Amino acid sequence: VKVDASGEEVWSKNFGAEVDEEATSLIAVEDGYVMAGYVENTSRDRDFYIVKVKEDGGLLWSRTYGSRFEYEEALDIAVNEEGELYIGGNIESTAGPIHLIKTTSEGVEIWENTYTTNFIEGPFSKLVLAEDGVLITGSVSITGDNSDFYLLKVDDRGNKIWDNHF
Numbered sequence: 001v002k003v004d005a006s007g008e009e010v011w012s013k014n015f016g017a018e019v020d021e022e023a024t025s026l027i028a029v030e031d032g033y034v035m036a037g038y039v040e041n042t043s044r045d046r047d048f049y050i051v052k053v054k055e056d057g058g059l060l061w062s063r064t065y066g067s068r069f070e071y072e073e074a075l076d077i078a079v080n081e082e083g084e085l086y087i088g089g090n091i092e093s094t095a096g097p098i099h100l101i102k103t104t105s106e107g108v109e110i111w112e113n114t115y116t117t118n119f120i121e122g123p124f125s126k127l128v129l130a131e132d133g134v135l136i137t138g139s140v141s142i143t144g145d146n147s148d149f150y151l152l153k154v155d156d157r158g159n160k161i162w163d164n165h166f
Contacts, residue, residue, distance in 0.1 A: 036077035048074040
């Protein structure tokens, strides 16, 4: 749904097939909007699902990424100056390892990577582009009882630069 400044509906569209899809993030890009989320098939497996639309809501393309794991859920998306997309989320569960995919502006996969820690992993939260890579937030549990903030930095090729918990 797109609304104008006064809250009036400009257009409303549905995307997807006859299975469950959920959008969890939305960003504006030069030629429209990109939504990230997941598609759940009839066997209850989930894959990253990305939809790019024009400013009028017309579909430009949609893609699914995944199938290596039963549970892959995209939770955030960011775009760099070249129009390349970074799509982040969890795999294996809502609190599983962090999974990051980089694509072209047309959704063609450039690389993907999964990041694990030595701690009990909590849910992925947010992607933020940095000058020389991407910052990823989430949470970890050091003792199993309490959660800490988790911050991971990767370069533009998906290589882990550093991580820390607070």
